[in-house]
Amino acid sequence: MLRRGGPPLVSATPSTWRQQALNEFHEAGGDRTAVVPVESRTRHTNLQSDEWFHAVGAHAQNVSGFVTVTPDAHGGAPKVSLDYQVNVWDRYNWDPGKSTPFADGLINISDGDMGRLHKVGFAQEFDMQGSSSTYHHDLNSSTPPTTTPRGPGTRRHPGRRVPRRGGEPMKLRRTARALLLASAATLAAGLTLGGCTSAPSGHATRTAPSPSWKKGADAEESAAFMKIQVPQGATEVKGAVRVQPQENVYLLSFVTSEQAAEAITKGLHPDYPLAVESPSSSSLSGDGFEHLGLTPPQELKSVRTTSACPPCVGDSRRRHIQGIEIHIGEVTENRVQVYLAAY
Numbered sequence: 001m002l003r004r005g006g007p008p009l010v011s012a013t014p015s016t017w018r019q020q021a022l023n024e025f026h027e028a029g030g031d032r033t034a035v036v037p038v039e040s041r042t043r044h045t046n047l048q049s050d051e052w053f054h055a056v057g058a059h060a061q062n063v064s065g066f067v068t069v070t071p072d073a074h075g076g077a078p079k080v081s082l083d084y085q086v087n088v089w090d091r092y093n094w095d096p097g098k099s100t101p102f103a104d105g106l107i108n109i110s111d112g113d114m115g116r117l118h119k120v121g122f123a124q125e126f127d128m129q130g131s132s133s134t135y136h137h138d139l140n141s142s143t144p145p146t147t148t149p150r151g152p153g154t155r156r157h158p159g160r161r162v163p164r165r166g167g168e169p170m171k172l173r174r175t176a177r178a179l180l181l182a183s184a185a186t187l188a189a190g191l192t193l194g195g196c197t198s199a200p201s202g203h204a205t206r207t208a209p210s211p212s213w214k215k216g217a218d219a220e221e222s223a224a225f226m227k228i229q230v231p232q233g234a235t236e237v238k239g240a241v242r243v244q245p246q247e248n249v250y251l252l253s254f255v256t257s258e259q260a261a262e263a264i265t266k267g268l269h270p271d272y273p274l275a276v277e278s279p280s281s282s283s284l285s286g287d288g289f290e291h292l293g294l295t296p297p298q299e300l301k302s303v304r305t306t307s308a309c310p311p312c313v314g315d316s317r318r319r320h321i322q323g324i325e326i327h328i329g330e331v332t333e334n335r336v337q338v339y340l341a342a343y
Helices: 014-027 050-055 111-119 174-193 219-226 258-267
Strands: 034-039 043-046 058-070 079-092 099-102 107-110 126-131 135-138 235-242 249-257 304-308 324-330 335-342
Touching (some): 014 034, 014 058, 014 079, 107 111, 219 235, 219 249, 219 335, 249 258
Antiparallel strands (some): 058 079, 079 126, 079 135, 099 107, 235 249, 249 335, 304 324, 324 335
């Protein structure tokens, strides 16, 4: 059996993984099984269901696995299969100045209050990371995998270059975090309502995720958070801050020259070069750019996309940022629309 070492193949689709693995199989002689590691790029996105949204919110994820090419015993076409899993990770921490509304806004839990529990030793911030069960897919089949890798890859996933903010990593089931938030809501309810009223069930009811925007937030605030200088001559400069559990998402968009857009992207130390990807319904920005009156970048067919992880590359100016999603779409021959989302 040939088992290739080194970094995984980083490709846009399972079909590309299949072809790359077949190439290595044939280069090795085509007479023994070849196993090739593969991995998709890291994506920064949001979980939208009520429980997952409040338990995790913004996070990083990717798909990793192995493509196995097995020779046919009768000299026919080799069998090609993919075994893969979905990896998710995030930092469970509290940032002063942020808060999360519960019970239709009746209760507002401050990050500062929750962070104090960590400071005084009643709670502990930690790194969350986990992987799904392993799925098997026949790459000789025309049916796509259940979870389709999107975009070129990066080597960052649990067990590799997951950024740390101090302390040892700790694995935790999602229910534990949900219970902590529910307990916090109960505590906040008691502190807020006191002896005046109480919830019949003894706990606060969480609301479904819905857009919540920071009042007065604009492009200047988003640019300051990302440590980005909007280019001179840029037009249609817009910005907003989406308020959500744990990590707010800062949005910034403007129209500028191709050269200026590429310079900004380079300064953010992207995980991989800008590349056109298939449209996706999922994005860290969600419907944020639509809120700004713009077509969401994930709905554009020719938009080029990449992402950045400042802590992973030692970017000290942006060490407060966990991830940045970068989209660049063509407006005219010499002008492009830049979309940036960071948390």
